Amino acid sequence: MIADFFSTLAEMLSFTFLVRALIVGALVSVCAALLGVSLVLKRYSMIGDGLSHVGFGALAVATALNAAPLLIAIPLVLAAAFLLLRLGEKHLLKGDAAIALISTSSLAMGVVIISQTTGMNTDVCNYLFGSILAMNKTDVALSIVLSITVLALFVLFYNKLFAITFDETFAKTAGVKTGIYNMLIAFLTALVIVLGMRMMGAMLISALIIFPALTSMRVFKNFRSVSVCSVSVSIFCFFTGVVISYIYAVPTGASVVLVNIGAFVIFWLLKVVIR
Numbered sequence: 001m002i003a004d005f006f007s008t009l010a011e012m013l014s015f016t017f018l019v020r021a022l023i024v025g026a027l028v029s030v031c032a033a034l035l036g037v038s039l040v041l042k043r044y045s046m047i048g049d050g051l052s053h054v055g056f057g058a059l060a061v062a063t064a065l066n067a068a069p070l071l072i073a074i075p076l077v078l079a080a081a082f083l084l085l086r087l088g089e090k091h092l093l094k095g096d097a098a099i100a101l102i103s104t105s106s107l108a109m110g111v112v113i114i115s116q117t118t119g120m121n122t123d124v125c126n127y128l129f130g131s132i133l134a135m136n137k138t139d140v141a142l143s144i145v146l147s148i149t150v151l152a153l154f155v156l157f158y159n160k161l162f163a164i165t166f167d168e169t170f171a172k173t174a175g176v177k178t179g180i181y182n183m184l185i186a187f188l189t190a191l192v193i194v195l196g197m198r199m200m201g202a203m204l205i206s207a208l209i210i211f212p213a214l215t216s217m218r219v220f221k222n223f224r225s226v227s228v229c230s231v232s233v234s235i236f237c238f239f240t241g242v243v244i245s246y247i248y249a250v251p252t253g254a255s256v257v258l259v260n261i262g263a264f265v266i267f268w269l270l271k272v273v274i275r
Helices: 002-013 016-041 046-065 069-089 095-116 122-129 137-156 158-166 168-173 178-200 206-217 223-248 252-274
Strands: none
Touching: 002 016, 002 223, 016 046, 016 137, 016 158, 016 178, 016 206, 016 223, 046 069, 046 095, 046 178, 046 206, 069 095, 069 137, 069 178, 137 158, 137 178, 158 168, 158 178, 158 223, 168 178, 178 206, 178 252, 206 223, 206 252, 223 252
């Protein structure tokens, strides 16, 4: 059994596109898991879903312009993240309403743009549900640089992010510029969404943010413990999902999400046993 596993792993690593996917996927999984803890605790979970729909619209624009997808998607999704936070801060729209408005509008525009350019073909399914073949050398290089940037900023501002996650009002009275750090979380989330969307798809990328955090919180209660466990669960589920996808020829994004669901159920049962 173990010999078969290592044989399959060696066979997978012989394919360049799989190596690219594993590198980018591992980095995105780590970033998504870390940010997911703060987003879930702050009840911002759906911002990932909203930004992924914006990312789909951005990829549609890139396709119409025949431009590099990430170079178009990153600024547009960052702008959407900024707009969502500003609408919430100004109380112009409630958070869930703003997310619904922007996400559905972006999705509709993306579908219209694609239907008028390339047509509703296989590329649309790849954008919506991801494709492990979508990563080229430029995407990998840019993804590595941006993922390292996300990790570095998270570690650098860990204490501030911890403070605004658990008690934003107290952090504000203590002199922490909460608006800036909320914006930082939104921007980092936007980057992670764009980086992972090519492989996971617009419909499934938010699962990488939500599931590992929710799974870890079934057992752990300490912020640092939850963060470490979320990263471990996220990486394990991603690699397991890719292996299952390779062996059984199922879509990678869906496979990763199903493994995350399985991990959530196991941790939930573990919580019941511990109690």
